[in-house]
Amino acid sequence: MSDLKPEEEIKFPDKTPKLIRIAVVAGEMSGDKLGADLISQLKNRFPQITFEGIGGSEMISQGLKSIYPMERLSVMGVGAIAKRLPELLKLRRKLISLWGTQNPPDLFIGIDAPVFNTTLELKLKNKGIKTVHYVSPSVWAWRPGRIKKIARAVDHMLTLFPFETAIYQQHGVAVSCVGHPMADEIPLESQQLSSRKKLSIDAEKTVVSLLPGSRGSELKYLAPLFLQVAQSLHQQRPDIEFITAMANEKCNIIFQSYARQYADLPLKIFQQQSREVMAASDLVLIASGTATLEAALLKRPMIVSYKLAPMSYQLIHYLSILDFYALPNLLMGKALVPEFLQDDATAARIVPAALKILQASDEEKQQLQRAFNLLHCSLKQGGSEKAADIISKIITENL
DSSP: OOOOOTTOOOOOOSSOSSOEEEEEEEOSHHHHHHHHHHHHHHHHHOTTEEEEEEOOHHHHHTTOEEOSOGGGTOOOSHHHHHHHHHHHHHHHHHHHHIIIIISOOSEEEEESOHHHHHHHHHHHHHTTOOEEEESOOSTTTBOGGGHHHHHHHOSEEEESSGGGHHHHHHTTOOEEEOOOHHHHHSOSSOOHHHHHHHTTOOTTSEEEEEEOOSSHHHHHHHHHHHHHHHHHHHHHOTTEEEEEEESSHHHHHHHHHHHGGGTTSOEEEEESOHHHHHHTOSEEEEESSHHHHHHHHTTOOEEEEEOOOHHHHHHHHHHBOOSOOSHHHHHHTSOOSOEEEGGGOOHHHHHHHHHHHHTOOHHHHHHHHHHHHHHHHHHOSOHHHHHHHHHHHHHHHTO
16 A cells, blocks of 8 residues: 555566557646656556547657647636536546447546546446556545545555655555656756856846746736736836746736736746746746745745635635645645735735845745755655556556
């Protein structure tokens, strides 16, 4: 029920006796990246392996045959899910029919997207198909009762964070912590100067980045807020330069519609260079989510915000059992970085916090860097390679 022991040797066949078909569903950009790395690793182990299902551009570039647009699964908030619900239910029924009856795969891998994937995994497992779930649902954060359904649906859970394994062990679910692949990709050393060079930003400038997310709902609530914060900071500190990165052209159009109101703001907009933008910054204003972990691994001070439609927030807040929401705070068990959620996410609250960070002493900055380094080392476990080793063992046992 735990991680593979180091001495366990995984034996791969010299010749794959048959074509191996893997069905996989990812529903988010972060899952697309995880899926792409995993596919790449599995292809190295099994030359005659194919992947089909739902994923984004990165998974497709690694050979996934995508049968439905991933963006259609990427929804948040009660209202947004309700509008898309008939489509998502119809899609799930089709996948259950396709993989459960018509053309069963050798293995199903659900990457995050637990609302969609857990029921799919349960139905496929009941048909005799092995199931792996990659990225633990937040059962330790809210709706812990979900663990009972997950235990029935998942043959093996792959978690990103060490503290997540305990709850699965308690409920008899085979589980392995593989660490976070980003911790392996990102160097332990600061990338600030090299990133500024790539983006043609003066090494001596004070730089604040605005990263309001990639979903339409995130941009709706956070882009105006971050721009308002930037405008106030600019009035008090004209020396600050502001930068942002947009995930795609659709996000760019939405963000630009808000930015037009701030024509005098010294703001540079980059396309698909969020990591470089974060790394180049002295402070990151960022939407709560996986990107906050990326910023922590890049050792960048940040302020985390999030806003939802009131009904969605009230529901999540009611069901939540967390003291913190920002991943760096959650993983370290303390308020490492400021977080401002829902009604607290205002320029009046964020601006003073931003100025405090920008004016921090050398000792305060070093203390934060030490905490980020500790976090980085705890997650640096060979994520994608370790996940592929575990999945390869499951495949070889069922060939």
